[in-house]
Amino acid sequence: MYRATEAELKQYDELGFFVREDVFSEDEIEAMRSGAENVHAQILDAASRPGADPIDQVDNQKYQRVLGSMIKWEWDDELRAVRSMEPTGHLDARLEVVIDDPRLHQPVASINGCDRLSVFSDKLNVKRPGGAPFPWHQEGLYWENGAEDLASVVSTLTYLDDATKANGCLWVIPASHKQGNLQGLCDRGVLGALYTDVALLDGEALAVELRAGSVLYFHRDLVHGSQVNRTEASRRVFVIAYQSGGLHRWNLDQKREVVTSRL
Ligand SMILES: O=C(O)CCC(=O)C(=O)O
Numbered sequence: 001m002y003r004a005t006e007a008e009l010k011q012y013d014e015l016g017f018f019v020r021e022d023v024f025s026e027d028e029i030e031a032m033r034s035g036a037e038n039v040h041a042q043i044l045d046a047a048s049r050p051g052a053d054p055i056d057q058v059d060n061q062k063y064q065r066v067l068g069s070m071i072k073w074e075w076d077d078e079l080r081a082v083r084s085m086e087p088t089g090h091l092d093a094r095l096e097v098v099i100d101d102p103r104l105h106q107p108v109a110s111i112n113g114c115d116r117l118s119v120f121s122d123k124l125n126v127k128r129p130g131g132a133p134f135p136w137h138q139e140g141l142y143w144e145n146g147a148e149d150l151a152s153v154v155s156t157l158t159y160l161d162d163a164t165k166a167n168g169c170l171w172v173i174p175a176s177h178k179q180g181n182l183q184g185l186c187d188r189g190v191l192g193a194l195y196t197d198v199a200l201l202d203g204e205a206l207a208v209e210l211r212a213g214s215v216l217y218f219h220r221d222l223v224h225g226s227q228v229n230r231t232e233a234s235r236r237v238f239v240i241a242y243q244s245g246g247l248h249r250w251n252l253d254q255k256r257e258v259v260t261s262r263l
Contacts, residue, residue, distance in 0.1 A: 023213060036160060036238070059192075099240055105242055172224045
């Protein structure tokens with residue numbers, strides 16, 4: 001019923017992404033926003049308790065394992081905010097339920113041809129006012145160590161807020177997925193190898209400005225990133241990557257099948 005159309009599959013193949021607008025209603029998105037804020041608050045609280053795991057700093061990125069989620073702190077300590085949390089579904093049912101929504105995963109099954117799906121990763125990105133950019137990168141490079149069936153992995157990014165250039169919407173470089181793994185940056189520390197040197201790429205970057213409730217489907221090798229949030233409101237997204245059925249989540253000793261009974 002919600003499977004990808006021929007035109008969407010063609011665009012995915014040629015450009016590495018397609019968009020579906022207004023997949024979720026305002027009420028559904030409001031529930032996801034409440035879930036996201038609840039998860040963020042739980043994590044801040046747990047991170048400040050005695051006995052919390054230590055922060056591991058690599059270049060300017062600060063990582064910490066909190067409540068079963070690998071979190072990345074905002075670059076600016078003053079913000080006291082967490083910009084990325086993975087996984088998060090286990091911390092709030094309003095997020096977990098989204099994973100099994102056929103409006104989200106049926107197009108994925110059309111893309112990768114799988115009749116069963118499992119979760120590869122689920123991640124919440126919360127970009128507060130002043131929240132830092134995500135440098136240009138490709139997911140495939142991060143994931144190639146540890147994925148059990150990388151070729152089947154497809155990412156979905158659900159917008160919980162209207163996303164604009166001003167609040168740091170996602171940018172993509174159309175068709176960059178065709179080039180496979182691209183060269184990283186030599187002058188950006190340890191993590192530079194995972195950031196794409198876009199100076200070596202042809203093609204104009206495209207800002208994916210969308211209303212809340214819309215979904216972007218994208219290929220693991222599509223070069224993408226986002227800029228600082230220059231507004232006074234948060235820009236939140238819920239990013240779920242699916243893979244073929246029966247496999248472990250990325251970096252976790254857990255499996256999470258997608259419930260497809262509503263197909
Ligand atoms: O949320 C964003 O702006 C960036 C998302 C992204 O690139 C990622 O999570 O890998």
